[in-house]
Amino acid sequence: MTGEVVLRVEGLTVYRGSRLAVQNVSFELRAGSHAAIVGPNGAGKSTLVQAILGILPRQCGSVCILGEPVRLSGYLPPSVRQQVAYVPQRFQFNPGFPMLVEEFVGLGWGALQPRWPWQQRSARRQAVKEALERAGASHLFSKALGQLSGGELKRVLLAYCLAWPRRLLILDEAPAGLDTPSEGEFYQLLEELRQSLGWAILQISHDLEMVSCYCDRVLCLNQSLICQGSPQVALAPEVLSRVYGPVRDSGAKHCFVRYIHRH
Amino acid sequence: MLEGWVQVVELLQLPFMQRAMLGGILTGVTGGLLGSFVILRQLSFFSDALGHSALLGMVLGVLLGLNPTVVLMVFGVGFALGVTFVLERTQLSADAVLNIIYSSSLALAVITLSLLPGYRGNLNQLLFGDILGISTAALWTSGILLLTGLAYVGLTLPSQMLLTLDEPLARARGVQVGWQRLAFVVLLALVVALAIRSVGVLLVSAFVVIPASTAQMLGSRFTTYVMLAMGIGGLSAVLGMIASAALNLPSGPSIVATQLMFFLLAMGWRGAQKILGT
Numbered sequence: 001m002t003g004e005v006v007l008r009v010e011g012l013t014v015y016r017g018s019r020l021a022v023q024n025v026s027f028e029l030r031a032g033s034h035a036a037i038v039g040p041n042g043a044g045k046s047t048l049v050q051a052i053l054g055i056l057p058r059q060c061g062s063v064c065i066l067g068e069p070v071r072l073s074g075y076l077p078p079s080v081r082q083q084v085a086y087v088p089q090r091f092q093f094n095p096g097f098p099m100l101v102e103e104f105v106g107l108g109w110g111a112l113q114p115r116w117p118w119q120q121r122s123a124r125r126q127a128v129k130e131a132l133e134r135a136g137a138s139h140l141f142s143k144a145l146g147q148l149s150g151g152e153l154k155r156v157l158l159a160y161c162l163a164w165p166r167r168l169l170i171l172d173e174a175p176a177g178l179d180t181p182s183e184g185e186f187y188q189l190l191e192e193l194r195q196s197l198g199w200a201i202l203q204i205s206h207d208l209e210m211v212s213c214y215c216d217r218v219l220c221l222n223q224s225l226i227c228q229g230s231p232q233v234a235l236a237p238e239v240l241s242r243v244y245g246p247v248r249d250s251g252a253k254h255c256f257v258r259y260i261h262r263h
Numbered sequence: 264m265l266e267g268w269v270q271v272v273e274l275l276q277l278p279f280m281q282r283a284m285l286g287g288i289l290t291g292v293t294g295g296l297l298g299s300f301v302i303l304r305q306l307s308f309f310s311d312a313l314g315h316s317a318l319l320g321m322v323l324g325v326l327l328g329l330n331p332t333v334v335l336m337v338f339g340v341g342f343a344l345g346v347t348f349v350l351e352r353t354q355l356s357a358d359a360v361l362n363i364i365y366s367s368s369l370a371l372a373v374i375t376l377s378l379l380p381g382y383r384g385n386l387n388q389l390l391f392g393d394i395l396g397i398s399t400a401a402l403w404t405s406g407i408l409l410l411t412g413l414a415y416v417g418l419t420l421p422s423q424m425l426l427t428l429d430e431p432l433a434r435a436r437g438v439q440v441g442w443q444r445l446a447f448v449v450l451l452a453l454v455v456a457l458a459i460r461s462v463g464v465l466l467v468s469a470f471v472v473i474p475a476s477t478a479q480m481l482g483s484r485f486t487t488y489v490m491l492a493m494g495i496g497g498l499s500a501v502l503g504m505i506a507s508a509a510l511n512l513p514s515g516p517s518i519v520a521t522q523l524m525f526f527l528l529a530m531g532w533r534g535a536q537k538i539l540g541t
Contacts, residue, residue, distance in 0.1 A: 075439075112422045114419055117420050
């Protein structure tokens, strides 16, 4: 853990309406690190990452990405913002949305500064091809976005993130819905990004097996941080019991019980 | 048949007809440009509600003896800002808020109109517009609005596409969603307000919704879709005006009927494609 601090969160508290969703969360993420946020449904995982990105407003605390503070308004300088990529949990749009995969992945390229559509078109196209190839989705280049299956859409979203050099990748249950070989490939790709390019990865996951295999850091969240540390420490049965204990969500609990039984 | 064409050619040589044709093209193209975002952002009802509410603006303009076009544009922007403000500060759904505002505006407009007995005869013109009476100043304003819309959409196209596709994704990329949304509805309000004078409160939303919906069935690439919407909007205006001149039909409804024809053709085309499996 010697890399530069890419993300620093201090005392983050977020309310959703009048409900306290995330309370006093602090942690750091360094370059080349792969951290997972685990916890039951409704624990505030998605709220936490959305508050980090400035998508949701925070009530307390500070967030710094690559040394730049994310303002309460969500503003982050474009030069920093373009080094951050985000794959949301739900990506739902009208299936009749007229957009090709190539166009969508191209939206991940460069900063969103005013420019005419024909500027730097060839560079963008080349980056899109490379990103799709890396994400194992070259065959989807000319396909309509609305015709993609759930798994294909995940790959295309990843290609959207890969279309530009990043420093921080935030994934909200990104591999969910992929078949087992694709999920393995997905994690391998994340590993490659982390090792060869030094990307810092922050991932929300319910798959404790994959988390224990690929992540070097685990944040156990249930409104506040219950525990953070290496997978050996944070995924210990007694810690998981504290995290998932009062949970009503049977799916997540089943996943955690299965993990405990195996280990 | 030949006589009809001669009549059309003669009519097109008249300055008011040329202004009407140009006005129709500008309105159609701008409507297509903004409409392509309106239908995907599910703002169709917004343009319809603005159109209906604008009747109050027009009536107030007449009552106060002010230039109706200027009053309409101010009213349109006020409507857009007011709706955005209410939506951001209440838990009410957009269609409920729009319905409340537009039905109350309409009611107030009819009450105010009843106080202007001499003006009641012009209600038809308010409802269906008068494209043949379009002024040179309105044409210039339409042209400036089209150029503004093209520059705005063209320069911020990736942001607009992301915002239309998925708001959290756009926010995560740093798109200033609040400002972009406000800028768009203000531009839309200005365009709709200006178009009302030409096509009337009842038909104005057709200029925004029908060409874009047609283009959605034909274009799979986003940029192609936007250009198709603009093209269909402009071409419908030209063909609608020609049909109106040749058959002596009201101009605004003729343009909307032409837009409907394109829409039906596109539906047929899509249906044929599905049957042929292409």
